[in-house]
Amino acid sequence: xxxxxxxxxxxxxxxxxxxxxxxxxxxxxxxxxxxxxxxxxxxxxxxxxxxxxxxxxxxxxxxxxxxxxxxxxxxxxxxxxxxxxxxxxxxxxxxxxxxxxxxxxxxxxxxxxxxxxxxxxxxxxxxxxxxxxxxxxxxxxxxxxxxxxxxxxxxxxxxxxxxxxxxxxxxxxxxxxxxxxxxxxxxxxxxxxxxxxxxxxxxxxxxxxxxxxxxxxxxxxxxxxxxxxxxxxxxxxxxxxxxxxxxxxxxxxxxxxxxxxxxxxxxxxxxxxxxxxxxxxxxxxxxxxxxxxxxxxxxxxxx
Amino acid sequence: xxxxxxxxxxxxxxxxxxxxxxxxxxxxxxxxxxxxxxxxxxxxxxxxxxxxxxxxxxxxxxxxxxxxxxxxxxxxxxxxxxxxxxxxxxxxxxxxxxxxxxxxxxxxxxxxxxxxxxxxxxxxxxxxxxxxxxxxxxxxxxxxxxxxxxxxxxxxxxxxxxxxxxxxxxxxxxxxxxxxxxxxxxxxxxxxxxxxxxxxxxxxxxxxxxxxxxxxxxxxxxxxxxxxxxxxxxxxxxxxxxxxxxxxxxxxxxxxxxxxxxxxxxxxxxxxxxxxxxxxxxxxxxxxxxxxxxxxxxxxxxxxxxxxxxxxxxxxxxxxxxxxxxxxxxxxxxxxxxxxxxxxxxxx
Numbered sequence: 001x002x003x004x005x006x007x008x009x010x011x012x013x014x015x016x017x018x019x020x021x022x023x024x025x026x027x028x029x030x031x032x033x034x035x036x037x038x039x040x041x042x043x044x045x046x047x048x049x050x051x052x053x054x055x056x057x058x059x060x061x062x063x064x065x066x067x068x069x070x071x072x073x074x075x076x077x078x079x080x081x082x083x084x085x086x087x088x089x090x091x092x093x094x095x096x097x098x099x100x101x102x103x104x105x106x107x108x109x110x111x112x113x114x115x116x117x118x119x120x121x122x123x124x125x126x127x128x129x130x131x132x133x134x135x136x137x138x139x140x141x142x143x144x145x146x147x148x149x150x151x152x153x154x155x156x157x158x159x160x161x162x163x164x165x166x167x168x169x170x171x172x173x174x175x176x177x178x179x180x181x182x183x184x185x186x187x188x189x190x191x192x193x194x195x196x197x198x199x200x201x202x203x204x205x206x207x208x209x210x211x212x213x214x215x216x217x218x219x220x221x222x223x224x225x226x227x228x229x230x231x232x233x234x235x236x237x238x239x240x241x242x243x244x245x246x247x248x249x250x251x252x253x254x255x256x257x258x259x260x261x262x263x264x265x266x267x268x269x270x271x272x273x274x275x276x277x278x279x280x281x282x283x284x285x286x287x288x289x290x291x292x293x294x295x296x297x298x299x300x301x302x303x
Numbered sequence: 304x305x306x307x308x309x310x311x312x313x314x315x316x317x318x319x320x321x322x323x324x325x326x327x328x329x330x331x332x333x334x335x336x337x338x339x340x341x342x343x344x345x346x347x348x349x350x351x352x353x354x355x356x357x358x359x360x361x362x363x364x365x366x367x368x369x370x371x372x373x374x375x376x377x378x379x380x381x382x383x384x385x386x387x388x389x390x391x392x393x394x395x396x397x398x399x400x401x402x403x404x405x406x407x408x409x410x411x412x413x414x415x416x417x418x419x420x421x422x423x424x425x426x427x428x429x430x431x432x433x434x435x436x437x438x439x440x441x442x443x444x445x446x447x448x449x450x451x452x453x454x455x456x457x458x459x460x461x462x463x464x465x466x467x468x469x470x471x472x473x474x475x476x477x478x479x480x481x482x483x484x485x486x487x488x489x490x491x492x493x494x495x496x497x498x499x500x501x502x503x504x505x506x507x508x509x510x511x512x513x514x515x516x517x518x519x520x521x522x523x524x525x526x527x528x529x530x531x532x533x534x535x536x537x538x539x540x541x542x543x544x545x546x547x548x549x550x551x552x553x554x555x556x557x558x559x560x561x562x563x564x565x566x567x568x569x570x571x572x573x574x575x576x577x578x579x580x581x582x583x584x585x586x587x588x589x590x591x592x593x594x595x596x597x598x599x600x601x602x603x604x605x606x607x608x609x610x611x612x613x614x615x616x617x618x619x620x621x622x623x624x625x626x627x628x629x630x631x632x633x634x635x636x637x638x639x640x641x642x643x644x645x646x647x648x649x650x651x
Contacts, residue, residue, distance in 0.1 A: 101341055108335075109330075116330050180377060191384065218404075224399065224431065226345050230348055232465065241356065259374075292381075
């Protein structure tokens with residue numbers, strides 16, 4: 001059982017106004033709570049209290065719908081609690097060359113690191129619950145209005161644990177993560193695959209502006225803007241390759257439900273971020289699903 | 304205390320900064336492409352090929368050096384497995400195409416006031432994107448591309464078309480020369496196969512027309528017209544625009560394997576007010592136009608040529624954009640592997 005410091009001491013402005021609140025909380029936890037020093041380093045004390053399943057009044061929380069809850073149970077898992085990780089990150093500056101295509105590596109790295117920080121904090125919360133994995137992960141980016149170049153990265157999901165005690169952790173010993181819904185999770189498990197990890201790749205790319213001479217050369221011509229096409233291709237390829245490499249690191253067989261998001265955030269129309277995200281999967285048993293029968297609903301979803 | 308020292312206490316210590324840097328280093332480090340690589344990619348695109356990175360990704364994925372990836376969701380993957388359709392690799396295609404303009408970036412119109420160059424740009428952007436995606440799928444030895452999500456956008460006169468889909472292979476069937484393209488989801492693909500149909504390609508119908516108007520048309524929408532009245536001339540011209548677009552869509556379908564019909568057609572229309580610049584000496588236009596030396600009469604209004612020899616005429620831009628999946632009937636009831644194999648072989 002974790003011994004908790006007074007809530008008032010956590011809310012003490014002097015204590016909490018430091019640049020590194022997680023580090024500060026960690027030190028406070030270390031002083032007040034008899035837990036392993038290296039464990040749950042990044043989890044605030046409030047979160048540790050919420051996650052303490054031994055406290056006697058523990059009630060699981062989840063953002064699963066009723067259908068999802070029932071299907072997760074049917075798949076042999078139980079929800080343990082809603083877990084979350086966040087990172088408020090200052091995105092650095094990089095000067096782009098006006099007339100050149102180039103990857104903005106400082107920005108790519110910032111977007112990746114911040115998401116990774118949020119994800120790893122969420123994983124630590126799940127770890128504290130002794131979860132096998134996290135399903136329904138939502139990874140969001142919000143740009144703060146109160147600070148320039150600041151963005152808040154949030155990862156939220158529901159930690160689950162196998163009811164039969166089988167471990168479904170990754171080869172790195174972390175809980176698996178997945179953005180699949182409860183329904184998709186059930187179907188995936190029944191097809192004989194299991195989620196390994198939410199994998200992602202990011203690339204922030206500056207697309208060249210056209211010079212006056214180039215514009216004059218194009219007057220009266222129907223032609224492809226190869227420089228734009230190449231920029232788009234390269235940005236997308238880099239994002240997808242990075243996502244695939246993450247999955248390969250975890251010895252996954254494939255990635256399902258891949259989504260490619262394209263956004264300019266606050267960098268103007270010539271700087272775009274390609275963000276590829278999907279769930280890496282691995283086969284662990286033969287499919288247990290019966291042959292589907294063709295059902296054609298009579299209601300029109302368009303109405 | 305001076306103002307610039309006031310917040311000194313909040314500055315992270317050297318140790319904290321070092322700790323943060325060390326933490327950042329634990330993440331995967333990204334490296335950008337070199338300028339030479341980018342130039343090689345541009346050259347490849349100019350030669351009608353796909354960039355090196357795309358080619359390498361497809362090859363490494365097919366050779367199982369990298370995990371396969373797919374845009375299909377879990378239910379789609381299950382259905383794909385049920386019909387022995389294996390997802391191979393995610394495939395993509397893109398093209399930015401610029402329609403010809405004058406020095407001021409304005410579109411040229413043809414004698415019928417149609418923006419033929421813009422229509423051409425839409426088709427080139429779409430065809431080049433599909434061609435590039437098909438090249439990736441062919442490299443993987445795919446029979447078809449399913450769940451192909453198309454995105455069109457236009458910034459003034461530059462049209463962008465991007466598409467992302469999943470290349471798939473049917474077990475035990477020899478790959479065709481050109482893969483079929485289906486913008487339908489895996490589930491819809493499955494359903495069509497159950498009833499003897501197969502998605503063949505993605506078709507586009509697009510037309511853009513500029514309609515100069517004068518007193519007769521504008522008086523109908525005037526504040527001083529208290530009658531209920533239809534803008535018949537605009538409706539008629541818009542009908543023509545729609546007819547041309549659908550004709551184009553059918554022609555687009557005829558460019559590939561046999562198509563018996565379209566499903567999942569989506570339509571977007573746009574009518575906006577604009578101003579058309581007609582140059583003195585321009586002899587195009589409709590029969591209703593009368594050239595009268597120093598001006599032009601359109602729809603009951605006379606518009607004089609200004610000092611530059613240009614008459615500025617109010618107009619409506621009429622745009623019709625339709626896309627859909629071309630499908631073909633290749634059997635009755637649930638398709639067998641043999642029927643599918645015979646059909647795909649006939650395309651070679």
